[in-house]
Amino acid sequence: MAKISKSGIIGIILASLVVVASLLVLGCVLKHKMHGHQGMDHAAHEIQHHAGSDGVMMLDGQGEGIILDQSYARANGASAKAGAAFMVIKNFTDKDDRLIGASTNVAMKAELHTHTVDASGLTVMGPLKGGLAVPAHSGVALKRGGHHVMMMGLKQPLNDGDVLTLTLIFEKTGEITVEVPVDLKR
Numbered sequence: 028m029a030k031i032s033k034s035g036i037i038g039i040i041l042a043s044l045v046v047v048a049s050l051l052v053l054g055c056v057l058k059h060k061m062h063g064h065q066g067m068d069h070a071a072h073e074i075q076h077h078a079g080s081d082g083v084m085m086l087d088g089q090g091e092g093i094i095l096d097q098s099y100a101r102a103n104g105a106s107a108k109a110g111a112a113f114m115v116i117k118n119f120t121d122k123d124d125r126l127i128g129a130s131t132n133v134a135m136k137a138e139l140h141t142h143t144v145d146a147s148g149l150t151v152m153g154p155l156k157g158g159l160a161v162p163a164h165s166g167v168a169l170k171r172g173g174h175h176v177m178m179m180g181l182k183q184p185l186n187d188g189d190v191l192t193l194t195l196i197f198e199k200t201g202e203i204t205v206e207v208p209v210d211l212k213r
């Protein structure tokens with residue numbers, strides 16, 4: 028059996044440490060990369076953040092027709108009488124369209140709302156009169172503090188993880204129905 032010198036053992040230990048350190052760094056890089064690709068919500072948040080005050084933004088990705096993307100709904104507590112739904116409406120068509128109405132299975136009534144600043148500088152919420160323009164080849168963000176679908180007269184509490192059905196009515200495209208997850212953490 029070969030005799031291993033003291034310096035040989037130290038060499039082996041050092042080499043092992045380098046290998047472990049390399050693996051840790053590699054693991055970290057891979058994790059970040061995966062997060063970048065899979066963290067759609069993160070990206071969505073970023074996009075919504077960058078939309079103008081009218082909610083209109085550049086269209087990213089590819090698709091056909093009108094797509095309701097990154098939707099979620101929430102309410103303030105189990106006894107809330109109203110909730111709200113948010114999403115990015117993506118118009119991949121060549122026609123300017125307009126969101127003119129909404130309905131849902133979980134509320135008596137759904138209305139398009141927006142936030143505006145009144146004469147005294149207070150931010151108030153109210154119906155979006157005339158609907159919401161969704162220009163051709165554009166996205167429109169419905170986000171907290173901006174445009175949203177108000178669901179009034181909730182028939183049931185909105186619990187985290189529930190899925191509700193939301194129908195949006197567009198002037199040209201007609202009705203589009205999507206399943207919307209409830210996410211109370213957003």
Ligand SMILES: [Cu+2]
Nearest residue numbers: 140152153177
């Ligand atoms: Cu509202």
